[in-house]
Amino acid sequence: MANPSAVCNGHLHHQKQNNNFLKSGIYKKNGITKGVKKNGVSNGTLYKKTFIEHFEQAPMYVAVLTFLGFGVGTIFGYLRDFMRAWGLEKRNIAAEREEQKDFVPLYQDFENFYTRNLYMRIRDNWNRPICSVPGPQFDLMERVTDDYNWTFRFTGRTIKNVINMGSYNYLGFAETDVNALKTVTIELQKYGTGICSTRQEMGTLDKHVELENLVAKFLGVEDAMVFGMGFATNSMNIPALVGKGCLILSDELNHTSLVLGARLSGATIRIFKHNNMQSLEKLLKDAIIYGQPRSHRAWRKIIILVEGIYSMEGSIVRLPELVSLKKKYKAYLYLDEAHSIGAVGATGRGVVEYFGMSPDDVDVLMGTFTKSFGAAGGYIAGKKDLVDFLRTHSHSAVYATSMCPPVAEQIIRAMKCLMGLDGTTQGLQRVRQLGKNTRYFRRRLHEMGFIIYGNDDSPVVPLLLYMPGKIG
Amino acid sequence: MDLKRVKDYIYWLYYQYLLITCSYVLEPWERSMFHTITVTVLAMVVYTAYVFVPIHVRLAFEFFSQIFGGQTKSTV
Numbered sequence: 001m002a003n004p005s006a007v008c009n010g011h012l013h014h015q016k017q018n019n020n021f022l023k024s025g026i027y028k029k030n031g032i033t034k035g036v037k038k039n040g041v042s043n044g045t046l047y048k049k050t051f052i053e054h055f056e057q058a059p060m061y062v063a064v065l066t067f068l069g070f071g072v073g074t075i076f077g078y079l080r081d082f083m084r085a086w087g088l089e090k091r092n093i094a095a096e097r098e099e100q101k102d103f104v105p106l107y108q109d110f111e112n113f114y115t116r117n118l119y120m121r122i123r124d125n126w127n128r129p130i131c132s133v134p135g136p137q138f139d140l141m142e143r144v145t146d147d148y149n150w151t152f153r154f155t156g157r158t159i160k161n162v163i164n165m166g167s168y169n170y171l172g173f174a175e176t177d178v179n180a181l182k183t184v185t186i187e188l189q190k191y192g193t194g195i196c197s198t199r200q201e202m203g204t205l206d207k208h209v210e211l212e213n214l215v216a217k218f219l220g221v222e223d224a225m226v227f228g229m230g231f232a233t234n235s236m237n238i239p240a241l242v243g244k245g246c247l248i249l250s251d252e253l254n255h256t257s258l259v260l261g262a263r264l265s266g267a268t269i270r271i272f273k274h275n276n277m278q279s280l281e282k283l284l285k286d287a288i289i290y291g292q293p294r295s296h297r298a299w300r301k302i303i304i305l306v307e308g309i310y311s312m313e314g315s316i317v318r319l320p321e322l323v324s325l326k327k328k329y330k331a332y333l334y335l336d337e338a339h340s341i342g343a344v345g346a347t348g349r350g351v352v353e354y355f356g357m358s359p360d361d362v363d364v365l366m367g368t369f370t371k372s373f374g375a376a377g378g379y380i381a382g383k384k385d386l387v388d389f390l391r392t393h394s395h396s397a398v399y400a401t402s403m404c405p406p407v408a409e410q411i412i413r414a415m416k417c418l419m420g421l422d423g424t425t426q427g428l429q430r431v432r433q434l435g436k437n438t439r440y441f442r443r444r445l446h447e448m449g450f451i452i453y454g455n456d457d458s459p460v461v462p463l464l465l466y467m468p469g470k471i472g
Numbered sequence: 473m474d475l476k477r478v479k480d481y482i483y484w485l486y487y488q489y490l491l492i493t494c495s496y497v498l499e500p501w502e503r504s505m506f507h508t509i510t511v512t513v514l515a516m517v518v519y520t521a522y523v524f525v526p527i528h529v530r531l532a533f534e535f536f537s538q539i540f541g542g543q544t545k546s547t548v
Contacts, residue, residue, distance in 0.1 A: 069494030076502055121497040148499055469494035 077117030122472030134167040170343045173414040174374030191405035203402035224381035228403045230368030231257040233378030236396035239265040250305040284329045302331040308340030308351035314454020323361045334364040342372025348431040373414040
């Protein structure tokens with residue numbers, strides 16, 4: 001924090017400008033810190049460690065070859081469509097009946113051109129059933145196709161020990177080790193698996209209260225509330241928090257659950273460029289200056305929706321700048337830590353700890369238990385008033401069934417392990433190991449010459465392949 | 473032993489060609505059609521180059537040398 005009585009570095013008019021802003025904290029404008037320098041020592045940058053993100057562009061020949069590959073696919077697609085239309089080949093896609101040809105069309109042939117001709121050829125690589133726990137290696141069911149991916153059949157055999165590169169099991173808590181799951185089995189026998197009620201009716205068990213207290217302690221906030229499904233946490237609670245007359249500023253690349261929640265709420269939505277604080281600041285300024293679209297009244301609430309780690313790019317949100325912007329313009333911040341909770345930060349407490357900030361800076365902390373904790377469900381944490389409001393007004397609390405007890409116990413045991421409450425340092429070891437693995441993996445892939453996106457510390461590693469032939 | 477390595481290397485090159493031109497995903501009859509067309513077009517390009525490029529180069533050389541050097545060339 002800058003000292004207002006410090007000696008200025010010689011620019012008198014800058015000093016005058018800074019005085020009103022100093023009380024709301026440090027913030028950056030256009031990448032330059034406008035702080036008072038005392039004897040040549042600046043008041044520090046916002047980031048305590050370097051923030052390196054890569055989004056490199058592919059070389060030209062790769063782009064040309066990618067287009068060439070798609071061109072070949074498209075030409076053959078037209079050829080096959082022609083053959084299908086003229087009856088030279090059997091049609092395998094959904095089509096309307098002859099009698100319904102005069103009605104409004106249900107299936108437009110050209111809309112699904114790429115699905116039919118390009119995706120079908122390579123779709124045997126996705127959506128394969130697995131038959132073991134998704135640890136570092138797992139078992140796949142063997143699946144073959146006789147007619148080039150239009151239909152599949154299972155041979156009955158399983159492929160063992162396939163290396164797992166794609167599941168969200170960041171800390172390895174989705175395990176089958178009997179010792180680890182002892183408490184879960186006890187709870188399963190005590191409570192069973194079904195709750196058959198919503199939170200507000202008869203669905204709040206003592207397990208939920210224990211879990212909520214533990215989550216609040218883990219995150220360092222006053223209170224928390226847990227829900228049965230992570231996607232539903234976002235889509236059902238954002239409409240409870242904002243309504244008509246409010247403004248939602250959401251990042252370009254937000255997850256579908258956030259977008260759905262924003263659209264369901266009925267508020268005005270404006271998009272800012274991905275992780276771009278200048279774009280966000282411009283939107284905030286316009287919102288405050290011009291107000292609501294036609295009446296020019298002030299907005300009731302301005303809320304910024306961001307994610308901790310974006311699951312498709314692997315980039316981490318620029319939290320310090322965001323918090324200083326939010327404090328300056330008096331907006332609310334909703335942070336979705338689905339991928340970052342348990343995976344980043346020195347002790348696994350998420351993006352807030354990674355940047356060394358206090359959880360009071362973020363108004364609504366949201367996260368899911370699906371990724372790092374090996375369970376299912378989501379939580380919303382924050383001040384006690386907020387959580388009490390959500391307990392009465394959230395759509396999920398009124399209509400959706402609550403989390404089932406064995407899953408709650410799995411989260412409790414994972415969280416206790418992470419916090420060290422079970423007496424071992426295994427949780428901390430796992431977090432450290434994840435950090436080391438992430439950095440090693442990214443470094444080696446980079447050395448091998450692949451194009452990797454995202455922040456150096458994020459466990460989500462997107463590898464770009466570019467050519468459609470290589471994807472399959 | 474060496475022959476096997478050479479064969480493996482050629483097969484790897486063929487595999488890279490299939491991946492790059494996205495013909496790896498095509499069905500066998502489509503692949504043969506694509507190979508036929510590609511080979512035909514390449515053959516035509518090579519033939520055209522073989523027949524016409526030396527003549528073009530020679531004419532261009534004569535044209536430029538006439539501008540820069542050979543003003544003393546007379547038709548008498």
